[in-house]
Every structure is written in structure tokens, then in C-alpha cells.
Amino acid sequence: xxxxxxxxxxxxxxxxxxxxxxxxxxxxxxxxxxxxxxxxxxxxxxxxxxxxxxxxxxxxxxxxxxxxxxxxxxxxxxxxxxxxxxxxxxxxxxxxx
Amino acid sequence: xxxxxxxxxxxxxxxxxxxxxxxxxxxxxxxxxxxxxxxxxxxxxxxxxxxxxxxxxxxxxxxxxxxxxxxxxxxxxxxxxxxxxxxxxxxxxxxxxxxxxxxxxxxxxxxxxxxxxxxxxxxxxxxxxxxxxxxxxxxxxxxxxxxxxxxxxxxxxxxxxxxxxxxxxxxxxxxxxxxxxxxxxxxxxxxxxxxxxxxxxxxxxxx
Numbered sequence: 001x002x003x004x005x006x007x008x009x010x011x012x013x014x015x016x017x018x019x020x021x022x023x024x025x026x027x028x029x030x031x032x033x034x035x036x037x038x039x040x041x042x043x044x045x046x047x048x049x050x051x052x053x054x055x056x057x058x059x060x061x062x063x064x065x066x067x068x069x070x071x072x073x074x075x076x077x078x079x080x081x082x083x084x085x086x087x088x089x090x091x092x093x094x095x096x097x
Numbered sequence: 098x099x100x101x102x103x104x105x106x107x108x109x110x111x112x113x114x115x116x117x118x119x120x121x122x123x124x125x126x127x128x129x130x131x132x133x134x135x136x137x138x139x140x141x142x143x144x145x146x147x148x149x150x151x152x153x154x155x156x157x158x159x160x161x162x163x164x165x166x167x168x169x170x171x172x173x174x175x176x177x178x179x180x181x182x183x184x185x186x187x188x189x190x191x192x193x194x195x196x197x198x199x200x201x202x203x204x205x206x207x208x209x210x211x212x213x214x215x216x217x218x219x220x221x222x223x224x225x226x227x228x229x230x231x232x233x234x235x236x237x238x239x240x241x242x243x244x245x246x247x248x249x250x251x252x253x254x255x256x257x258x259x260x261x262x263x264x265x266x267x268x269x270x271x272x273x274x275x276x277x278x279x280x281x282x283x284x285x286x287x288x289x290x291x292x293x294x295x296x297x298x299x300x301x302x303x304x
Contacts, residue, residue: 014180021173025166028297032162035302047298055291062176062287064280069114072121079125083132090136094143 020061027054113277120281124288127251131292134244138299141236148233153303155220156241157211161301164207165293171200172290175259175283185273187266194263194279197286201256208249212242241300248296251289258282 031050060066142149174197181190219226222242262282265271271279
């Protein structure tokens with residue numbers, strides 16, 4: 001097997017991206033619709049869950065994490081983990097003041 | 098690199114994976130830059146929940162949703178521009194990159210109208226009308242201007258970056274066999290999109 005330093009392989013098809021775009025647009029419509037409903041405390045949680053799912057779609061498909069090596073995925077997870085730790089530490093400090 | 102049995106020399110002294118990795122590392126610093134602001138937002142949101150709800154009513158949800166759609170579409174055209182260059186469709190790639198720049202500009206024009214509408218209502222940092230409001234509302238608008246403003250700067254930077262890529266594509270520097278620069282510009286652009294994906298619900302949809 002020859003090592004070939006060529007650009008990494010994607011599906012090279014337009015279709016998958018257009019599908020993801022449609023999903024992102026639909027999720028935007030859903031998040032606006034849900035915000036109009038009165039579901040009390042769950043409003044923020046729902047909005048953040050939808051936003052996270054949208055971010056996941058962008059990261060994995062548009063930003064090609066799907067087809068990158070595991071190293072990239074681990075890097076991203078570690079970065080997000082540290083941001084998460086900042087939130088946990090901040091709120092644990094804030095709640096006990 | 099050692100197994101250069103094939104005749105092409107174009108791949109020597111090039112490390113596309115390393116290049117993309119470098120871009121991702123840079124994006125992590127961006128994550129922390131915006132992450133710090135999201136931290137600030139979350140604490141004040143927690144502290145002044147009612148004031149934030151009240152203040153968010155001033156924002157135009159339709160305009161925000163429309164701008165979200167514009168930015169998502171620009172992300173699509175950027176991703177498609179990369180597919181086009183992979184398929185050696187140079188003109189199509191240039192067209193898609195130009196559409197991306199146009200959509201970015203469109204986003205900024207909308208933002209301009211949104212901000213000036215706020216200014217006309219007397220809501221801008223330090224304005225008399227804003228200072229009469231409760232501290233929670235002042236904080237909401239402070240965060241709104243800083244976070245959407247910083248995001249707007251990123252949109253401007255992204256536009257210039259993509260414009261440089263368009264020029265490189267036209268000149269034949271970015272080609273079917275060498276397009277990592279375009280990919281990296283795309284990564285930056287998608288990050289700008291992701292940040293907006295979170296800014297939109299947190300500012301426009303909490304009424």
C-alpha cells in the first residue's frame with residue numbers, strides 16, 4: 001500500500017451537505033416555534049439542546065470531523081470538556097456564595 | 098513522505114493534516130474567547146432571569162431567525178465550494194465562494210439595520226434611556242452588543258479570508274490537488290456559524 005499525501009477523502013458529493021443544510025433550517029424553525037410556546041423552565045434547555053444538535057451537525061459534516069482521524073475528534077472533545085469544566089466550576093462557586 | 102515512488106513532486110513539503118490540525122488549535126482559542134463571554138452571560142442570566150426576559154422582547158426574533166438562515170446557507174455554500182474544487186470545478190467553486198461572501202455581507206447589512214433600529218430607540222451602551230432601565234436589562238444589552246459585535250468582527254474577518262481564497266482559486270494556487278487553505282478558511286467560517294447558532298436562541302428566543 002502506498003502512502004499518498006493527498007487531501008483526505010470525502011464523499012465528494014453535494015447531496016449530503018444539502019440534506020444537512022435542510023436539517024439545520026428545519027431545526028431553526030423548530031427552535032423558533034418552541035420558543036413561542038409556554039413550557040416554562042424547559043424553554044432554555046430545549047433551545048440549548050437544539051442548538052447543540054445543530055452545532056454537532058456543523059462539526060461532523062460541514063467541518064468534516066466525520067472523515068478526519070480520531071485525533072481530531074479527541075482534540076475537539078477535550079476542548080469542549082475544558083469549557084464544560086469552566087462552567088461547572090463557575091456555577092459551583094457561584095451557587096455557594 | 099519517504100515512499101515517493103510516484104513521479105509527482107507536488108506533494109513534497111506539504112502536510113495537509115498538520116495544517117488542518119493547526120487550524121483546529123486556533124479554533125480552540127476562539128472557543129475560549131467566546132466561551133468566556135458565554136460564561137459571563139450564563140451567570141448574569143441566572144442572576145437577572147426576569148430582566149433578561151423583559152429586555153429580550155426588544156429584539157426582533159424574525160430578523161434574528163432570518164439572519165440565522167442566511168448564515169447557515171453561507172455555511173452550506175462554503176462547504177459546497179470545497180466539494181466543487183475537489184471535483185475540479187474551478188468556476189463553480191469560485192461562484193460558491195462569492196455567494197458565501199455575499200451572504201456574509203447580507204448578514205452584516207441586516208445586523209446594521211438591527212443595531213441602528215436599537216439606536217433610534219435610544220438603546221445603546223451608555224445611553225440615557227438604557228441607564229434608566231434595571232441593571233439586569235443594562236447587562237443584557239451590554240452583552241448583546243459585545244457578543245454580537247465580536248461575532249460581527251469575525252464575520253468581517255471571514256469575508257476577507259474567503260475573498261483571499263477566491264483570488265487564490267482564480268490564480269490556480271488552490272486546485273483540485275491542493276485545497277487545504279480553502280478547507281481551513283471553511284473551518285473558520287463554520288466556527289463563526291456555530292457561535293451564531295448559540296447566540297441566536299440565547300438573545301432572541303428567551304422572551
